[in-house]
Amino acid sequence: xxxxxxxxxxxxxxxxxxxxxxxxxxxxxxxxxxxxxxxxxxxxxxxxxxxxxxxxxxxxxxxxxxxxxxxxxxxxxxxxxxxxxxxxxxxxxxxxxxxxxxxxxxxxxxxxxxxxxxxxxxxxxxxxxxxxxxxxxxxxxxxxxxxxxxxxxxxxxxxxxxxxxxxxxxxxxxxxxxxxxxxxxxxxxxxxxxxxxxxxxxxxxxxxxxxxxxxxxxxxxxxxxxxxxxxxxxxxxxxxxxxxxxxxxxxxxxxxxxxxxxxxxxxxxxxxxxxxxxxxxxxxxxxxxxxxxxxxxxxxxxxxxxxxxxxxxxxxxx
Amino acid sequence: xxxxxxxxxxxxxxxxxxxxxxxxxxxxxxxxxxxxxxxxxxxxxxxxxxxxxxxxxxxxxxxxxxxxxxxxxxxxxxxxxxxxxxxxxxxxxxxxxxxxxxxxxxxxxxxxxxxxxxxxxxxxxxxxxxxxxxxxxxxxxxxxxxxxxxxxxxxxxxxxxxxxxxxxxxxxxxxxxxxxxxxxxxxxxxxxxxxxxxxxxxxxxxxxxxxxxxxxxxxxxxxxxxxxxxxxxxxxxxxxxxxxxxxxxxxxxxxxxxxxxxxxxxxxxxxxxxxxxx
Numbered sequence: 153x154x155x156x157x158x159x160x161x162x163x164x165x166x167x168x169x170x171x172x173x174x175x176x177x178x179x180x181x182x183x184x185x186x187x188x189x190x191x192x193x194x195x196x197x198x199x200x201x202x203x204x205x206x207x208x209x210x211x212x213x214x215x216x217x218x219x220x221x222x223x224x225x226x227x228x229x230x231x232x233x234x235x236x237x238x239x240x241x242x243x244x245x246x247x248x249x250x251x252x253x254x255x256x257x258x259x260x261x262x263x264x265x266x267x268x269x270x271x272x273x274x275x276x277x278x279x280x281x282x283x284x285x286x287x288x289x290x291x292x293x294x295x296x297x298x299x300x301x302x303x304x305x306x307x308x309x310x311x312x313x314x315x316x317x318x319x320x321x322x323x324x325x326x327x328x329x330x331x332x333x334x335x336x337x338x339x340x341x342x343x344x345x346x347x348x349x350x351x352x353x354x355x356x357x358x359x360x361x362x363x364x365x366x367x368x369x370x371x372x373x374x375x376x377x378x379x380x381x382x383x384x385x386x387x388x389x390x391x392x393x394x395x396x397x398x399x400x401x402x403x404x405x406x407x408x409x410x411x412x413x414x415x416x417x418x419x420x421x422x423x424x425x426x427x428x429x430x431x432x433x434x435x436x437x438x439x440x441x442x443x444x445x446x447x448x449x450x451x452x453x454x455x456x457x458x459x460x461x462x463x464x465x466x467x468x469x470x
Numbered sequence: 471x472x473x474x475x476x477x478x479x480x481x482x483x484x485x486x487x488x489x490x491x492x493x494x495x496x497x498x499x500x501x502x503x504x505x506x507x508x509x510x511x512x513x514x515x516x517x518x519x520x521x522x523x524x525x526x527x528x529x530x531x532x533x534x535x536x537x538x539x540x541x542x543x544x545x546x547x548x549x550x551x552x553x554x555x556x557x558x559x560x561x562x563x564x565x566x567x568x569x570x571x572x573x574x575x576x577x578x579x580x581x582x583x584x585x586x587x588x589x590x591x592x593x594x595x596x597x598x599x600x601x602x603x604x605x606x607x608x609x610x611x612x613x614x615x616x617x618x619x620x621x622x623x624x625x626x627x628x629x630x631x632x633x634x635x636x637x638x639x640x641x642x643x644x645x646x647x648x649x650x651x652x653x654x655x656x657x658x659x660x661x662x663x664x665x666x667x668x669x670x671x672x673x674x675x676x677x678x679x680x681x682x683x684x685x686x687x688x689x690x691x692x693x694x695x696x697x698x699x700x701x702x703x704x705x706x707x708x709x710x711x712x713x714x715x716x717x718x719x720x721x722x723x724x725x726x727x728x729x730x731x732x733x734x735x736x737x738x739x740x741x742x743x744x745x746x747x748x
Contacts (some may be wrong), residue, residue: 187652190580191569194549195562196581198622203588206599213598237604241476265493270488276487283494286501289680289738294720298504300706301713307516309503341685349743402592405683409703425684428594433688440597445594452592 213442224439231443241447243420244427246331251407251423252400255343258320259392262347269348270355277319285345292342296409303334303410315454325411331367335407335421339400347392354383354388362376386467394459401417401452404429487654492689501721508532508717533720538715539705545723548697549683550617552679558621559675560668567630568656572642588624593684601688611695616686620679626671633667634660654684670741673734677742680727698723 216295217227235241265284269277287295302308306322314321324334358380404425411418422430428448432441507515508531510524535541569575571584600619609615637660645655661668686700693701702723705716731738 156688162511187577188569188573188575191573191652191656192566192581195566195622198562199585199588199624199627202600202603202619202622203591203596203624204584206596206603207588209593209599209602210595233704262677265490268490271483271486274486276490278735280490280494281739282732283498285739286728286731287497287733288742289677289681289727290501290726291699291702291720291724293681293683293699295500295504296704296725297706297716298500298507300507301507301515301717302500302503307518307520311519313519341500345497345743349739353743369615402594405681405699408683408687409706412706415705420518425594429684429688442598445598448717449592449595453590 177322194293208443210442213438214446216439216442218436218438218440225355227439228442231439232447235440235447236441240427241417241444245423245451246400246420247421248403248423250329250332251336251339252397255339255400256268256332256393257394258340258344259347259389259396261393262344262351263382263389265344266348266351266355267274268376269352271362281345284348290342292405293409295339295342296406299334299338299410300412322451326415326417328417331411331415331417331421335403335410338406338410339403342406343396343399350392351385351388354385358384383468387469390459390463390467394456397455397459398452399456401448424451501667504717504721505537508714508721510714512712512714513593526531527693531718532722534712534715535719538712539701539719541698541701541719541722543694544696544698544701547613547616547695548615548680548699548723549726551620551697554613554617555620555679556672556675558617559623559626560671562621563623563626563630563671564664564668565631566627566657568634568660571631571634572637572660573652585624587625589628592727597684597688600685604689610688611690615689616697620685623675629674630664631665633664637663654680668745670735673738673741676730677727677738 213224214231215226215228216224217230218224268274269280302310303324305311305321305326308324310324311321322330324330333440354384362380362384363376366380371379402425403423407421407423408429409425411421415421418426424444425448428444429443430446506523509529510521511525511528514521514524536690570578570585596619604610604615606617607615609618641659641663642655645659650658680697681699683699683703686697687703690696690700693704696704702716702720705719
C-alpha cells in the first residue's frame with residue numbers, strides 16, 4: 153500500500169521552487185516521496201487496526217446475533233428492534249440524563265467561580281486554581297472510595313450533617329435515583345475545576361475597557377456581569393457545555409466504583425455505558441452490546457448536532 | 471476616581487475569598503477526609519458517633535495495603551503501561567502530526583480525515599473489537615494487552631499537527647539547504663520547537679492512562695495483572711471492607727499523579743484546559 157505511492161512521478165510541488173539547486177533536485181527523489189509515508193505509517197497502521205476497523209466491525213456486529221458459544225449469525229435489525237423494546241435501555245438512558253443534568257448544574261457555578269477567580273489582583277488565585285482542579289486529575293476509582301463512605305447511610309458524614317439540621321438522609325448508594333444523584337454530585341465535583349479553568353481563560357479575552365466604560369456609566373457589578381461578562385463568555389460556555397455533555401453521556405468509572413459491581417441497586421441505577429459493558433463483557437452478548445454502542449454513538453452525535461444548531465440563538469459571535 | 475474603583479475592587483475581594491475559600495474547602499475535603507480515615511481504625515470509621523480525628527494515628531494501615539492486595543505488582547503495571555503509552559504516543563503522534571502538517575503527499579487529506587474521524591466516535595464503539603483483537607493475539611491479562619490500543623492516539627495526532635502547523639518555514643528551509651534529510655529536520659529542528667505541546671500530550675496521556683478504568687477492567691481478570699485503577703475497583707467487592715486500608719490504598723494509588731500535578735500545576739492546568747480533553 154505504501155510502496156505503490158512512491159512510483160508515480162508526481163510533480164514536485166514544494167521541492168524545486170525554494171531550492172533552486174542543481175539538476176538532481178528536479179523532480180522528487182525516491183526517498184523524497186517515501187518520507188511522508190514513513191512518518192505516518194506507524195500511527196496510521198495502529199489507528200486502522202485498533203480504531204477504524206473495530207468501528208466498522210462493531211457496526212457489523214450490531215446486525216448479528218451472538219450464539220451461546222460466541223458464534224454470530226446475521227440477524228438484520230433484530231438487535232435494534234429488541235433494544236428499542238427493552239425497558240433497560242430507557243432506564244439507563246433516564247439515569248444517564250439525570251446524571252448529565254446534575255453535572256451541568258456545575259456550569260453556572262463555574263461561571264461564577266471563574267469570574268471571582270479572575271478579579272484583578274486577587275491573591276492566592278494560584279492556590280484556588282490548584283485546589284479546584286485537584287478532583288479533575290485524581291483517579292476516579294480512588295476518590296470513589298472516600299465518596300462511598302461519605303454517602304454511607306449509617307455512618308456517612310453527609311447523613312450526619314443532614315441529621316444536624318433535622319433531615320434524615322437516605323441510604324444514598326443503595327436507593328435507586330438517590331444513587332444516580334450521588335454519583336452525579338461526585339461527577340460535578342470532579343469536573344467543576346476543569347470548567348472553571350476553561351471559563352477563566354475565556355474571561356481573560358474580554359477587553360477590560362468594556363468594564364471601565366461600564367463603571368463610568370455607573371453600572372453595578374451585577375449589571376456588568378450580566379451585560380458584559382456572560383454574553384462575551386458564551387463561546388467558552390458553549391465549549392464547556394459540549395465537552396460536559398459528551399463526557400457525561402459516557403459516565404462509567406464513577407458509577408462502577410462508587411456503587412460497586414455487586415451492589416443490588418446497580419441494575420436500576422446503571423448508565424448507558426454500564427448497560428453496554430454488562431451486555432458486552434459480563435453477559436457476552438456481542439451483537440446486542442454493539443447495538444447499544446451504536447445507539448450511544450447516535451445519541452451523542454444527535455445531542456451535539458442539536459447543540460450546534462441551538463448555539464446560534466444564544467452564543468455571542470463577533 | 472481610580473481610588474473609588476480600587477476601593478470597590480478590594481471590597482469585593484473579601485466576598486471572592488470567602489466564596490473561593492469555602493469552595494476550595496469543599497473540593498479538598500474528600501482528600502482530607504480520606505487521609506484521616508486512612509489513619510483511623512475500622513471501628514472509628516464506622517462508629518455511630520462521629521470521630522473527626524483518630525485517637526491514635528494508625529500508620530500501619532499503609533503497611534497493611536501491601537498484604538491485602540498485590541499493590542506493588544499493580545503499581546508496576548500502572549507505571550509500565552503509562553510509560554509505554556506515553557513514549558509511544560509521543561513518538562507516533564509527533565511523527566504523523568509533523569507529516570500531516572508540513573509534508574505534501576498523496577492521500578494526505580483522506581488519511582488525516584480518517585484519523586480525525588475517530589475523535590467523534592465514543593470509545594464504546596471500538597471497545598468490543600479491540601477486546602477481540604487482544605484476545606485473539608493471546609494478550610489478555612498482559613501488559614501488551616493493556617497498552618496496545620492506547621499506543622496510538624488520534625487526539626495526540628490532532629494536537630501535534632496543530633502545533634506543527636503554526637511553525638515558521640524558515641528554519642526548515644535553511645536545514646534543507648544544508649542537506650538535512652526530512653527525519654533530521656524533524657528530529658533536530660522541529661521537534662524541539664514543539665516541546666511545549668509534547669509536554670501537553672505527555673500530561674494528558676499520563677493522566678488518562680493512569681486513571682482509566684474500563685479498558686483494564688475488560689482485558690484483565692487476575693488482580694496481580696491489573697493496574698491500580700482496576701485493582702482498587704475490584705478490591706471493594708469484598709464483603710468485609712476494611713475502610714482504613716482501602717483509603718490508604720486509594721491515596722497511595724493517586725499519589726504519583728497528584729504529586730506530578732502539584733509540581734507542574736501551571737503546565738497541567740493550562741495544558742488540559744487548552745486541549746479540552748482528559
